[in-house]
Each structure stands twice: as structure tokens, then as C-alpha cells.
Amino acid sequence: MNRAPRLTPALFVHAERLLLQLLTFDYPADGVLSRYFREHRNLGQNERGFLAELLFSILRHLRSLKARCDGEATQRHLLLAALVMQGYPPRELELVARPAELEWMGQIEGFDAAGLGPAEQLDLPDWLYEKLVAQWGEVEVLPLVQALNRPAPLDLRVNELKSSRKAVLERLQADGIACEAGRFSPMAIRLAEKPALSRYPLFQEGVIEVQDEGSQLLGLLLAPRRGEMVVDFCAGAGGKTLLLGALMRNTGRLYAFDVSEKRLSNLKPRLARSGLSNVHPVRIESERDIKIKRLAGKIDRVLVDAPCSGLGTLRRNPDLKWRQTPEGVAELTVKQASILAAAARLVKPGGRLVYATCSLLQEENEAIVAAFLAASPEFRIVPVARELEALGWQAPGECLQLLPHVQGTDGFFAALLERRQG
Numbered sequence: 001m002n003r004a005p006r007l008t009p010a011l012f013v014h015a016e017r018l019l020l021q022l023l024t025f026d027y028p029a030d031g032v033l034s035r036y037f038r039e040h041r042n043l044g045q046n047e048r049g050f051l052a053e054l055l056f057s058i059l060r061h062l063r064s065l066k067a068r069c070d071g072e073a074t075q076r077h078l079l080l081a082a083l084v085m086q087g088y089p090p091r092e093l094e095l096v097a098r099p100a101e102l103e104w105m106g107q108i109e110g111f112d113a114a115g116l117g118p119a120e121q122l123d124l125p126d127w128l129y130e131k132l133v134a135q136w137g138e139v140e141v142l143p144l145v146q147a148l149n150r151p152a153p154l155d156l157r158v159n160e161l162k163s164s165r166k167a168v169l170e171r172l173q174a175d176g177i178a179c180e181a182g183r184f185s186p187m188a189i190r191l192a193e194k195p196a197l198s199r200y201p202l203f204q205e206g207v208i209e210v211q212d213e214g215s216q217l218l219g220l221l222l223a224p225r226r227g228e229m230v231v232d233f234c235a236g237a238g239g240k241t242l243l244l245g246a247l248m249r250n251t252g253r254l255y256a257f258d259v260s261e262k263r264l265s266n267l268k269p270r271l272a273r274s275g276l277s278n279v280h281p282v283r284i285e286s287e288r289d290i291k292i293k294r295l296a297g298k299i300d301r302v303l304v305d306a307p308c309s310g311l312g313t314l315r316r317n318p319d320l321k322w323r324q325t326p327e328g329v330a331e332l333t334v335k336q337a338s339i340l341a342a343a344a345r346l347v348k349p350g351g352r353l354v355y356a357t358c359s360l361l362q363e364e365n366e367a368i369v370a371a372f373l374a375a376s377p378e379f380r381i382v383p384v385a386r387e388l389e390a391l392g393w394q395a396p397g398e399c400l401q402l403l404p405h406v407q408g409t410d411g412f413f414a415a416l417l418e419r420r421q422g
Contacts, residue, residue, distance in 0.1 A: 005046045012096040018055055019075045029059060029319040045196060058082045059318040060149045063123045068111045084108045123149060127326050135362055147405035152315035156189040157211040161246050161275055165189060168208060185216035206273030211239045214402040214409030219243040221387060221400060221414055222354045227252045228300035233343045234258060238267035240305060245276040256281045287342035299346040306336045308357035308364050312411020315404060336368050344376060347419045356414040365413040382416040
């Protein structure tokens with residue numbers, strides 16, 4: 001277990017500099033931190049962990065922290081308020097606070113949040129709170145957002161081409177890494193803490209990959225078989241691609257499509273570790289690329305993990321709720337509809353497609369699927385409950401909806417579609 005570093009003026013200065021960059025919301029928060037840590041290699045692992053945890057906590061609770069600061073929401077004040085709320089010892093806070101700030105800090109803890117509006121209390125922008133309440137209702141939104149405002153656990157996926165979950169659990173526990181089997185995916189392991197894994201032998205050997213258990217369920221829902229032709233239409237960095245390849249037992253042909261050469265390049269070392277040889281990364285210009293048209297009607301299974309608002313991943317990416325806008329979501333829905341229509345053309349009669357997002361919003365999920373089915377009578381929806389019974393759990397409704405306060409995963413949506421025969 002890593003011990004928190006001592007709070008020093010120098011460490012506080014790093015936090016101020018980072019928070020200044022983060023609050024512009026020009027770039028994803030994890031990318032900002034990664035770049036800063038590369039530029040400041042003198043920061044130790046514990047110091048980096050402390051900074052990441054503190055700054056992500058501020059992003060999670062930014063709106064209520066600003067209210068507590070009562071107009072004094074500078075980087076310094078936000079940092080000090082967050083440290084007070086985390087119960088940091090006053091003796092250590094005195095090392096970084098200016099004399100004039102000490103009295104102000106005493107008022108932070110006694111702030112009465114009951115006077116804040118519901119969106120402020122839940123640390124959401126007004127537009128997002130209103131959308132979630134309209135969709136889920138006020139009663140359900142409370143535990144949902146409370147779960148989204150907590151840090152996500154660290155989940156692993158066992159590469160069953162190289163080992164079994166039982167063997168990996170035993171190895172992790174023998175190495176002093178507290179863990180347990182996942183609740184739903186037969187390949188999932190949940191860690192009690194967040195150790196650095198990049199140099200851990202099981203990771204370097206491709207036996208384990210970091211992947212949220214909910215993300216694993218998307219691949220299991222697609223259920224690719226040995227020897228099939230399969231497409232991961234929006235492969236990204238390839239986490240689901242690796243899962244699909246393993247489910248295919250390294251047989252058949254698996255295309256990993258993406259518009260980003262950089263993301264596909266990041267997939268290559270993961271592929272090398274995994275031992276998979278049936279994966280074929282392909283960069284495409286867009287969903288209308290000629291490379292896609294050549295495969296029309298030939299593919300057994302297609303996974304469409306569509307670009308989305310990412311609002312189901314706020315546990316990991318709390319900056320998204322401040323970076324995303326209603327206009328941005330509306331633009332995404334146009335792209336999602338176009339991508340789904342293009343990907344569906346690949347599916348052969350009797351073949352299947354999973355449309356998935358990590359969004360909580362119906363306009364990116366059910367509405368996209370409903371519009372597609374209305375325009376594509378050759379497809380039908382396959383209720384997910386029947387498909388997931390084999391995993392030993394019930395999924396009510398036609399589509400899969402995963403929520404952090406219910407299943408303990410990131411927020412995911414998935415619909416299983418099948419092309420009719422004949």
C-alpha cells in the first residue's frame with residue numbers, strides 16, 4: 001500500500017500549475033497529467049498519485065467547491081478547500097497556506113451545502129442535471145450521480161489464451177495484491193487498490209489487461225465464434241479488440257477499424273503482448289471508406305462502440321461533465337447514426353451487430369437504435385436478457401444498461417441487432 005507523500009510547498013506548487021492547465025478544459029484531464037508528469041520526471045510515484053487523486057477530486061466536486069469558496073475560487077483556494085474537505089491535518093495545511101488564508105479555511109468545513117441548488121449539490125452542470133432528471137427521475141439520479149462522483153475501481157481482464165482467472169487470482173494474491181473475481185464477466189478481476197501494473201510480469205506477458213468489467217460485457221454480448229469474420233468498427237486503443245480476438249480463440253479474421261493512426265499504433269504493443277495473430281488493424285478515413293465497402297455483407301459480427309459523450313465514465317473522466325455541451329451531444333448523435341448505418345452494411349444475413357456507447361443519455365442510445373430500426377427493416381433487435389442468461393445474471397429490457405450504482409461498472413448501453421435471413 002502506497003503511503004501518501006508529505007504535503008510540501010513544492011508539491012502544492014505542482015498542484016497549482018496542473019490545476020491551472022486543467023481548468024481551461026482544452027484537453028482531456030488524463031492527457032494533461034500524463035504530459036506534465038513526463039515533463040517532471042523528478043516527481044515520484046506517490047507524489048504523482050497524490051496529485052492525480054487531489055486534482056480529479058476537485059474536478060468531481062468543482063461546482064460545490066466553488067460555492068464553498070464563495071467567489072474566491074482561485075486555483076489556490078480550490079486546492080485548499082479540497083484538502084480541508086478531505087480532512088488533511090491542519091498542521092500540514094499550515095505549511096502551504098498563507099497566514100491570511102488560515103481563517104478563511106476555517107469557514108470552508110462549516111459551509112452549509114443545504115442552500116445550494118440540486119445541480120450544485122450533485123456537482124453537475126445545469127443542462128446535464130436536467131437531462132438526467134428528465135430521463136431517470138430525481139430519486140434515481142441521486143444514487144447514480146453519487147456513484148459517478150466516486151473514483152472507479154481498477155478492473156482487469158484475464159487473457160484466457162494464456163491463463164485462467166483462478167490462476168491469476170492466486171498469483172495476484174500471492175504477490176500481495178488484494179483482489180476478487182468480477183461479478184459478471186468470467187474474465188474479470190477487481191483490485192482493491194490501484195497498484196502500478198506497467199512493470200508487473202503478468203501485464204508484461206499479456207496475461208492481464210486493464211479493462212472495466214462493463215466493457216468486457218460488450219464483447220461477451222457480441223459473442224464472436226471461432227473462425228468467424230468479425231469487425232471492431234471503432235477500435236480505439238483496442239481493449240475490446242483484444243477481448244474479441246481471445247473469444248475467437250485466435251482463429252478467423254478480426255478487423256480493427258479506426259480513423260486514428262495514433263490509436264492503432266498504441267494497439268500494436270498490446271497485440272504483441274496478447275499473443276493474438278488474427279487481428280488486422282486498418283486505418284480508415286471515415287465510415288464511408290472504400291475499405292469498408294469491400295466487406296459489405298460478408299461479416300458475421302460487428303461491434304460498434306460509437307464515439308459518444310462519455311458521460312458514463314465520469315468516475316474516470318470527471319472533466320467530461322464540464323467539457324461536454326448540449327451542442328456537442330447533438331453533433332455526436334448525427335455521427336453515431338451515420339456510423340451505425342455504415343457498420344450495418346457489413347453484416348451478412350443472420351449476422352449480428354452490437355451498438356454500444358459509454359453514455360447515459362437516451363438520445364445517444366435508445367433513440368439512435370430506434371431510428372436505425374425504423375429505417376432498416378432488414379434488422380431486428382435481439383433482447384439481451386436471453387443472451388446474458390448464460391453469464392448467470394438477469395438484464396431486464398431489450399437493451400443492456402449498466403450503471404455504476406447498480407452493477408458497479410462504468411455506465412454503458414448496448415443493443416444487439418441481427419440481420420434477418422433472406
